[in-house]
């Protein structure tokens with residue numbers, strides 16, 4: 001029996017011994033053989049921390065979910081607001097290409113609103129809009145551009161494109177973040193829907209750049225040159241007017 005016990009003891013010790021030399025080997029390499037033991041103790045202590053961190057991550061998860069829904073409400077308001085702003089921008093634009101771009105993006109925006117409603121549904125939440133101050137500011141800026149620029153000019157179109165691109169960039173940042181959040185929360189369908197909209201916003205941004213680069217910026221620069229020429233001509237006329245003023249006075253006298 002004793003021998004059997006010894007054998008059993010030896011057997012049970014063997015795996016421990018086997019792992020021990022490995023640690024010792026690595027330890028010897030580092031010339032710090034005693035550090036292997038405290039590591040085991042640290043691992044034991046880490047166990048209760050794990051469940052605490054699990055609870056923490058559950059808190060984080062629900063906080064993240066709340067933030068996700070809040071951000072959805074924000075962009076939902078923004079998109080709805082854009083369905084009112086885009087027709088105004090379309091009417092204010094001069095270039096047919098730009099008018100078409102705004103018209104097409106209005107149709108896309110309406111689809112994007114429906115996609116957001118689908119995401120709300122996935123979350124089991126009612127689709128609610130929460131005022132987005134950033135989008136309100138961006139569309140106000142577009143409105144003041146319309147008021148401050150002349151109708152029918154390429155300069156107004158350039159300014160409208162810039163205003164529209166600021167909107168697109170805001171949307172790209174928002175949808176990029178939302179798609180990432182959906183992935184983190186394990187919401188694959190939501191991620192896909194948000195990703196589709198993200199791509200549309202990126203395409204719109206690129207299209208606006210192309211419209212500006214192809215035609216409108218050049219026209220606006222020419223407009224600027226024309227304006228400078230006109231100003232110079234006006235100056236010349238003013239000088240001529242001064243010279244002629246005496247004659248005009250005489251003519252006026254004749255009329256009377």
Ligand SMILES: [Fe+2]
Pocket residue numbers: 079109112171201
């Ligand atoms: Fe949008």
Ligand SMILES: [Fe+2]
Pocket residue numbers: 105167168171201204
């Ligand atoms: Fe957009």
